[in-house]
Each structure stands twice: as C-alpha cells, then as structure tokens.
Amino acid sequence: MQVSHICRRDVVTIDAQRTLIEAARMMRDHHVGMLVVTCANAQGEQVCGIVTDRDLVIDALARTPLELDAEVGDLAHVDLTLIAESASLDQAVTAMQGSGVRRLLVTDSTDRLSGIISLDDVIEACADQVGGLARIIRSGMDRELASQAHTGEPGEPRSQPGAPIASQGIWARSVG
Template sequence: MTTMGELCNRTVSIVEPRERVIDAARRMRDHHVGCLVVVEDRDGARVPVGLVTDRDLVVGALATRPGSIEQLEVRDVMSAHLVIAREEEPLLDALSRMRAHGVRRVPVVDRVGVLQGIFAVDDILEHVTEHLDQLVRLLGRERDHERDATSPRAPS
C-alpha cells in the first residue's frame, strides 16, 4: 500500500496569511511553482491553514480587485477550505477525497498536523510511470526467455 508520505514532495513553498499577494506571486515565480501552502506558526511548527494558487491570484486578485492589488494579503484570496492528507494515509483514500472535493493539490501533514510535504495529482504520473516501466521490462524479459526456450539448439 503506497502512502501519501511516500509520494509527496518534501520541498514545499510556503507563505503566511498576512503576506502581500504581490510577494506571493513573486515567490511562485522565483520557485517555479503554481501553488503556495499558507501556514501559521504554532509553537514553532508550520501548520497549513490554506492554499494559494496562481489561479487564486489571477481570479481572486487581478480580476476582482485590480486597483487595490498592492494592499491585498494572501488571506484575502487564499482557498481557506483546506483538504489535507496525512503521511500514513493510503494514496487511493487521499485521491478519492481529493476527487470528492474537486482539488488537485493537498498539503501532507504528520500525526499532529505539522506540514511535511505537498501532493499534486501530477505527482501520481511519476509513480505510475515507474511501475509501467517495470512492467515493460518484465514483458521484454519474458519474450527473451520464451524465445531462448523455444529456439533450436546447436548440436554439441
């Protein structure tokens, strides 16, 4: 059983709720990401409280409040209804919940809710590709083995 902790990306770009939207956009550009996990510091631990995506910035900030973007904070445009996954959670359970909530990305937390990583639906492609590659190699070896077993042998 594959878990979310095994598949999540442990390098997470974060932002705090009171940071300016313009700074979040720059961070996305600098880190080449389309999503930042919004975190609060709770006793020295980073706990996810939301997500802000490039789409949130365009639709939530530019399209609805174009004149006041300099004053907007991340908390004004972030997705506050947060779907999270636990590290030990089976992949299929998390994918089912993601589908039910219509989300493509989830922060991954430990047992006490501290941010450990992020998982995006795109990440599953890498996992599936690895398994398909192994299957293709197995089929190739099976063909080679069958060919060797059925080919006539030269007399000794």
C-alpha cells in the first residue's frame, strides 16, 4: 500500500510569527496534534518547520519564565522528515524509526507538500489489513463447516451451518 492511500490531505498551517497560544488554539480548533509552520519569502509561502502538541507542552510550558507569546518559529522543528506519496507503508515506518518521529510530511511528484502521515494512520491501515485477513480465515472456516454439514452420512444427525462439529478423534498434546 502506498502512502498516498492513507495520508491526511487536510494540512493545517501556521505562520512562524504567530504565538504559541495561537498555535495551541489552532490545534484545539482543528483537532490536530501538529501544525506545519510556514514562512514567507521571495517564492511565496514555504514550509519552514513543524510544531507538535508535545512541543507546546514539554518545551513551551516548561520554560522559565513562561513565554506563551513567543513565536511559533522559535519552537518549530526545522529538521523535517519527508516521504514521497509513492512510497510504501514499509518505507514510511522505516523513515519514522530512523528519524524517531511519529509524523512525516508527504510530498507529491513536484516535491510540494501534499499531506501528512502519522503513526496512527499506519496502525489503522495495518489493523484494516489484519481484519481483512481474519475475515478470509473466517469465511474459509464457514465454507468448510457448511460443506461438512451437507455431506453427513445417512442416519447421522445433520449439523446446522456455522455450528461447531464435535470431534470423534483422540486429541494428543505434545510438548516440545
């Protein structure tokens, strides 16, 4: 599965000159844990960092004296980990592990920001795949049980589809 299939396209940005209070309010209002920090330059608005809810709590609130009117740009991480939309989920996990981050900025084929992928997104996608595998197994078991119910010997009680079939075999347990 490609990153493009599960990344979030609703990127919330904040100007680097905004305050930490404004950043916290934006995170609350948009229900996000990270903001992309932007800076204006000759080419227009550019991504110049990120700030997370953890940054606000751990770094900003722990400062003495408390400076909630400090600029977001002063707290922003500028060493960004990017991943291409065409990358696989495995590559995203490897990038997160290698950089020690929970979120990656996703770029399109022209290296422009197109989304964000988080550890939560990856876990959700993997859970969906595992759920699909479980449904395959359950479907096979149901087909097997239904087939056994219809091929019983004459005179034997017929079992209901989906009902467990009692074993007449001897079970042995080997411990190795």
